[in-house]
Structure formats: C-alpha cells, structure tokens
Amino acid sequence: MATLQISSSLFRSFFLTLCLFVIPSLSSDSDPLQDFCIGDLKASPSINGFPCKSAVSASDFFYSGLGGPLDTSNPNGVTVAPANVLTFPGLNTLGISMNNVELAPGGVNPPHLHPRATEVGTIIEGSVFVGFLTTNNTLFSKVLNAGEVFVIPRGLVHFQWNVGQVKARMITAFNSQLPGAVVLPSTLFGSNPEIPNAVLTRAFRTDVTTVQNLKSKFAG
Known part of the structure; x- marks a missing residue:
C-alpha cells in the first residue's frame, strides 16, 4: 500500500510538471493555414483583421x-x-x-x-x-x-x-x-465629447481660458 501511495504521488507531481510545460505552448499564435488573406473592407473586421475576399488578383x-x-x-x-x-x-x-x-x-x-x-x-x-x-x-x-x-x-x-x-x-x-x-494634442483638446475643463486645468496646472483657447484650435 505504501508503494502504491508513493507511486501515485510521483505520478501527480509528474503530471503537474508536464502541464506547466505544455500549457504555455498552446498559448502561442497558430501557424497560418493559408498563403494570404486579402481583406474584404466591405465586411466588419474581426479580432485578427478583415475576412478574406473571395476574388483575388x-x-x-x-x-x-x-x-x-x-x-x-x-x-x-x-x-x-x-x-x-x-x-x-x-x-x-x-x-x-x-x-x-x-x-x-x-x-x-x-x-x-x-x-x-x-x-x-x-x-x-x-x-x-x-x-x-x-x-x-x-x-x-x-x-x-x-x-x-x-x-x-x-x-x-x-x-x-x-x-x-x-x-x-x-x-x-x-x-x-x-x-x-493617438496624437496627444488633438486627443486631449479635440475629443468628442470634450474632456471637462476642470480635468485639463488641473492636469496642466493652467486656467480655464487657456484650456478653452486650446480646445478652439482643435475643434472639429
């Protein structure tokens, strides 16, 4: 019985160690299954890009x-x-x-x-x-x-x-x-909806007039 318990313990240790090596290898990118995939820009993009269009030239x-x-x-x-x-x-x-x-x-x-x-x-x-x-x-x-x-x-x-x-x-x-x-000037001062003036005046240690002047330059 003691021998059986030791063997079981060794097996569990071996199995857990094996998992540590195998699981990370499954997290890498898959090998490509095609030569190319010309994007169909008329379709909605997915996580990895656009669907492949059928007619290619x-x-x-x-x-x-x-x-x-x-x-x-x-x-x-x-x-x-x-x-x-x-x-x-x-x-x-x-x-x-x-x-x-x-x-x-x-x-x-x-x-x-x-x-x-x-x-x-x-x-x-x-x-x-x-x-x-x-x-x-x-x-x-x-x-x-x-x-x-x-x-x-x-x-x-x-x-x-x-x-x-x-x-x-x-x-x-x-x-x-x-x-x-992400272009910082236009992102910060030209966003839609706008970032509240109180946030920008505090962040840049300036006044509302300066912030509004900057926003006017990046509006639209």
Whole structure:
C-alpha cells in the first residue's frame, strides 16, 4: 500500500510538471493555414483583421500610395501617407504596415503614440530631430540625416521635427497591419465629447481660458 501511495504521488507531481510545460505552448499564435488573406473592407473586421475576399488578383499585392510629394501646408507642416490594411488590403493578417511621412521646414509630427506597434523609420531626405519618451519621462533624441534609422518602442510617446532648411521625408514601418495613432494634442483638446475643463486645468496646472483657447484650435 505504501508503494502504491508513493507511486501515485510521483505520478501527480509528474503530471503537474508536464502541464506547466505544455500549457504555455498552446498559448502561442497558430501557424497560418493559408498563403494570404486579402481583406474584404466591405465586411466588419474581426479580432485578427478583415475576412478574406473571395476574388483575388495580382493588383491586390501591390500599392502605389506612398509616392509624393505630399502637401504639407497645414498647421503642423506634416503629412502622412499610410499603407495599412485600410488603404492596402493585401496587408490583412500579415502584421506589417508602412507610412510615407513628409515634413515642411520647421514642420513637426506632434507627440503621439502607436498602441499596437513598434515603429522603425529611415530618413530619406533632410534632417529630422527624432525623440521618444520612456515611462519614467526620460527623453532619448537625436538629429538624423538621410540614410539613418530610428526605432520607437511600442506604445511610447514620440515626435519628429524637421530641423533642416528643406522638406524632409522618411519611411516608417510597423509590426502591425493597423498600428493606430493617438496624437496627444488633438486627443486631449479635440475629443468628442470634450474632456471637462476642470480635468485639463488641473492636469496642466493652467486656467480655464487657456484650456478653452486650446480646445478652439482643435475643434472639429
């Protein structure tokens, strides 16, 4: 009987140990079951992207929307041409996307973050001051020139500023088909419904007049 109890105890220990190794392996992404899944943008998206459209052609795998020049005559002096699943459905379920970003002299891509992706970028033309902030408010920044590359960790606030005398251009890439962008100025002061003035005056240690003035610049 004692031998049987010991064997049972050893079996339970072995089984529990085996579960610790097996269960995590089941939590990884499944292997793809198809070569591609061109997104059907007329359908509602699911958790992992859009449903696959049935009729596929060669044009689904090519995209020409990253060309320029772009019109940067706006208050920030920056324009972004995206190649994500919404503009290039061939990226559906592939976990990648790109942007063409152009900045006028002095133009700023304002502080923003991408909640679903890490960003890597290459300066194509001009000189760009690139910076990002860590969660303990440390700023990492550098002026980059054509041919140099930067990386922004996922979810961290960052910005780009054209410090040159001519238009700057960069190509950025993301490990998400739709990385999303939370642009802090317009998010905080242009939300709909509005964030209460009391919250913003307390958060920014300012007065209601200043907050309302800022909201007027981002309204609509």
